Amino acid sequence: MLFLLSLSSWPVLATLPAAAPAAVAEVRIVDTWPAADVGDLPRNQSFYVRLSYRSDTPVGIWLRPMxxxxxxxxxxxxxxxYIGExxxxxxxxxxxxxxxxxxxxVVVGDGSGLGRGDFVAASLPVNLTGGSMPAEATPPEWVTRLKAEAEAAAAEARRQAAQRPMxxxxxxxTIGIIVLGLxxxxxxVLLPIWGLWRWRGPWRLAAAAPAAMMSLVMLNIVVDVIRDPTSHNLWPFEVAMWGAGSVAVMLVLFLLRWMVGAGRQRRA
Structure with missing residues (x-):
């Protein structure tokens, strides 16, 4: 049975602290699915809360399970x-x-935290424990409708953000991050190759470690992509992550060689 609760007797009308911009927002819990006293919440199922709001300024609305x-x-x-009703x-x-x-x-505000720009507009006692049984019941109409509206609003926000000039x-x-990644x-790749070509003895063996590491990383990506083209959709980030380690090792080796004078000894 769906749980319907009116919070008219609760302090759902709140004003942000004086340090924050003056704003008034009212939020009311209308319904939940499953019921608030369901006990075991089925495995891999979310708990949904239907909220009614009225706000003079744009605010965010979040649930905080406690x-x-x-x-x-x-x-x-x-x-x-959200703004309006x-x-x-x-x-x-x-x-x-x-x-x-x-x-x-139910936390309402600008996302800056309780006591700053956020406040608790409503609360609801529940009895929920994560269960092991899979979900079987079909969600009510309002869950499907509000999920679709939220997804459409998120898509519109992404579209507007993409159109906003940087x-x-x-x-x-952005350019700096791209250049640094490149x-x-x-x-x-080039620093270990330089070490293998120019250095001798233990220094060459040390340079072989990052060279071998990057070779294995690249080989693993190539083999996996041949098997499954979708296996490494973020391969540039993988290369950059491992590459940062390779560069760090080589920079340490360059520093150690400079400290012990290995390059000057070889030229002498």
């Missing part, structure tokens, strides 16, 4: 910005079987 006054082991929904969907899921939630808090600072940072990738 257990004995502390944050529960759960993951919860991100939030779009309407309905919103909050949800969370339990991390592992046996995890418990005994209270849900500032000079953002452009510079330098790391190139250096991770």
């Amino acid at each position: 257990y004995r006054g502390q944050p529960a082991r759960a993951g919860s929904n991100p939030s779009a910005r 309407g309905e919103a969907l909050g949800w969370f899921f339990l991390m592992q079987q046996g995890d418990q939630v005994d209270e849900i808090r 500032s000079a600072t953002e452009t510079g940072l 330098l790391v990738c190139v250096g991770s």
Whole structure:
């Protein structure tokens, strides 16, 4: 049975602290699925909360699952910005079987934290424990409808963000990160090759370690992609990650050679 609760007797009308911009928001818990006292929450199923809101300014609305006054082991929904009147969907899921939630808090604000730009607008006692049985029931109409609206709003926000021109600072940072990544990738290959070609004795053996590491990384990516073209969709980041280690090793070797004067001894 769906759980319907009116919070008219609770302090759901709140004003942000004086340090934050003046804003008034009202949030009311309308329904939940499954019921708040369901007991065992089926495995791999989220707990959904139907919310009604009224806000004069754009605010975020988040669920904070709690257990004995502390944050529960759960993951919860991100939030779009809401203004005016309407309905919103909050949800969370339990991390592992046996995890418990005994209270849900609805946090409203700008995401800067409680006591700063956020406040608890409503709360609801619940009895939830992560279960082992798979979900069987079909969600009600409002869950499907509000999920679709949230996904459409998120897609629209991404579209608008993509169309927004970057500032000079953002452009510079983006170009700098790209250039740094390229330098790391190139250096991770060329520096060990330089060491193998120019150095002798133990120094050459030391340079062989990062060279072998990068060879294995590249070989693993090539073999996996031949087997499954989708296995390394983020391969540039893999190369950059391992390449950073290769460059770091070679820079340490260059520093050690300079400290002991290995290069000057060889020229002498």
